[in-house]
Amino acid sequence: MIQSNLFQFEDATDWQTVGEGVQRQVFGYDDKLMMVKVKFARGSCGALHSHAHSQVSYVESGAFEMTMGETVKIIRKGDGYYVPPFTVHGCVCLEDGMLVDAFSPARLDFLPADSEQYTL
16 A cells, blocks of 8 residues: 555645646645645646546636647636546646646556655
């Protein structure tokens, strides 16, 4: 089993650059659940993709054009969404913003191989 530290502090948690204008911070997790903050600059994209994980996301700030399968919606601060497993989804950032994502099970591919944040 993996597990993050019990507490994560924003100023002590590294931002990982994951695309042009897109960065993420991995917060608490174990093998069943993970929370991630994703910061977007205006005009940046979360490329269309799918994964086996269930995902729920909260729009902490900004505005996004969100594509979920064949559906496209504008989402803003205070909104949220659910991504079923294997659903193609992605977004375009319309205003600088941040999403808070939760995944089940944890996205182990988000963890560096030599991460000191977790224990096996």
